[in-house]
Amino acid sequence: MSNYRLVFSGLLLLSGSLYATPNFAREYSADCTTCHTMVPVLNETGESFLRNGFRFSSGERSTLQKLIDPQKDESRPIPLAVMLNANYDTDREDVQEKVKLYTGGTLNENLSFFGMTKENFDGNSDNQNFFERSSSRAYAQLNLKEAQHVVRVGLISPLTQFGNIQKASADAGLKGHNSNSDGNGGNGADQGAAYGRVDKYGPPTTTTTTTGGMSDSHGADAMQGGSHYQTPLQNVRVGTIKGAEYSYLADNRWMVLVSYGESVEKGGGSDNGNSDGQNISVNGDDDYQMMGGVRYLSEGGYRVGLIYNQFEQNGVENFSALLPIEKRFEKLHLTSTLVYKDSTTNEEPYYGWENALIYPLSESDYLRGVVDLDQQDGDSAYGLSLGYSKWYKFALFHLTGVRKSTPEEDDNMLVGSVSLLF
Numbered sequence: 228m229s230n231y232r233l234v235f236s237g238l239l240l241l242s243g244s245l246y247a248t249p250n251f252a253r254e255y256s257a258d259c260t261t262c263h264t265m266v267p268v269l270n271e272t273g274e275s276f277l278r279n280g281f282r283f284s285s286g287e288r289s290t291l292q293k294l295i296d297p298q299k300d301e302s303r304p305i306p307l308a309v310m311l312n313a314n315y316d317t318d319r320e321d322v323q324e325k326v327k328l329y330t331g332g333t334l335n336e337n338l339s340f341f342g343m344t345k346e347n348f349d350g351n352s353d354n355q356n357f358f359e360r361s362s363s364r365a366y367a368q369l370n371l372k373e374a375q376h377v378v379r380v381g382l383i384s385p386l387t388q389f390g391n392i393q394k395a396s397a398d399a400g401l402k403g404h405n406s407n408s409d410g411n412g413g414n415g416a417d418q419g420a421a422y423g424r425v426d427k428y429g430p431p432t433t434t435t436t437t438t439g440g441m442s443d444s445h446g447a448d449a450m451q452g453g454s455h456y457q458t459p460l461q462n463v464r465v466g467t468i469k470g471a472e473y474s475y476l477a478d479n480r481w482m483v484l485v486s487y488g489e490s491v492e493k494g495g496g497s498d499n500g501n502s503d504g505q506n507i508s509v510n511g512d513d514d515y516q517m518m519g520g521v522r523y524l525s526e527g528g529y530r531v532g533l534i535y536n537q538f539e540q541n542g543v544e545n546f547s548a549l550l551p552i553e554k555r556f557e558k559l560h561l562t563s564t565l566v567y568k569d570s571t572t573n574e575e576p577y578y579g580w581e582n583a584l585i586y587p588l589s590e591s592d593y594l595r596g597v598v599d600l601d602q603q604d605g606d607s608a609y610g611l612s613l614g615y616s617k618w619y620k621f622a623l624f625h626l627t628g629v630r631k632s633t634p635e636e637d638d639n640m641l642v643g644s645v646s647l648l649f
Contacts, residue, residue, distance in 0.1 A: 250306050533549075
């Protein structure tokens with residue numbers, strides 16, 4: 228076992244004697260459940276905290292002021308948090324380990340910042356810099372008239388302001404597919420799968436060379452996308468961009484948002500281990516994404532949105548549309564999103580439906596079910612996930628059963644993970 232695995236395993240064994248919380252919880256002396264229904268799903272307080280630039284109310288002393296000159300009975304905040312994660316699933320039959328680093332806070336009454344990056348210990352991301360990783364975030368946020376006008380610039384995820392569209396299905400074991408499971412290609416098979424998702428938008432303009440001892444015939448299959456399962460939200464390509472975003476909130480009911488930038492989601496492989504999450508571009512750095520949308524909060528508490536997303540990949544322009552609906556009932560949290568992606572010269576239109584239902588058992592544990600359905604080219608696919616999660620002090624445990632089905636493949640697996648938050 229390598230040294231880093233020994234260190235990681237030691238941290239897990241010592242978990243019972245460690246007590247720590249992420250940076251925002253430390254700064255405000257609040258429990259993580261103050262903002263989260265379940266990590267990373269935000270409740271109303273958490274969504275307001277995010278939109279307000281990591282403030283609970285206007286007029287607060289900024290993180291920067293507290294750091295430089297803490298007042299009486301005011302602790303000096305440390306704007307840094309770490310998450311250590313170990314994940315095992317019966318499909319890979321291996322433990323994937325990763326570390327996430329977070330930073331964020333307020334600079335003055337209008338400006339704030341946020342940053343996040345992830346490193347897979349067993350991944351192949353050495354050829355990627357921070358701004359090429361779909362899992363990274365780094366942006367400055369400007370708030371005018373509190374949360375009425377919000378501008379974010381940097382490496383951003385535009386869907387964040389629309390609620391829990393992506394968060395509700397995070398870590399459900401459905402995103403992407405591990406090409407390594409066939410045992411034939413190693414890293415090359417993973418890269419081929421990522422290329423395959425790009426090539427669906429048009430023929431490649433350069434010759435692909437894969438690595439890891441993968442045969443040319445296997446590489447060709449991967450270039451066509453094969454039977455690798457993708458969630459509806461992955462398929463419609465609403466991802467991370469390097470650019471800017473403006474949103475306007477009226478009467479705490481209507482929100483309008485526009486964003487534009489260079490697309491970072493160039494691969495389409497999953498971002499949960501090995502090199503599946505690599506953002507591999509065949510055509511260089513000319514891909515773009517432009518998104519616009521509106522969201523309305525009804526009297527009954529339903530959040531209904533309409534999002535238009537236009538993007539270019541591999542020199543081919545395409546668009547997608549999303550209709551998200553979110554509702555918090557007394558004991559349930561529902562997020563449902565209908566998606567549509569336009570046809571291209573190589574494929575028919577894509578239709579999908581992504582649903583997540585969260586049921587709290589107590590303040591520290593909950594159940595989550597996810598149902599994904601889609602259809603394209605006359606073929607249907609689906610993904611099912613049922614998981615149990617539990618908080619224990621600063622640790623988060625997940626146990627999830629997953630089924631992914633395409634016309635060519637059925638995949639059942641059990642996923643277990645533990646995350647330590649510092």
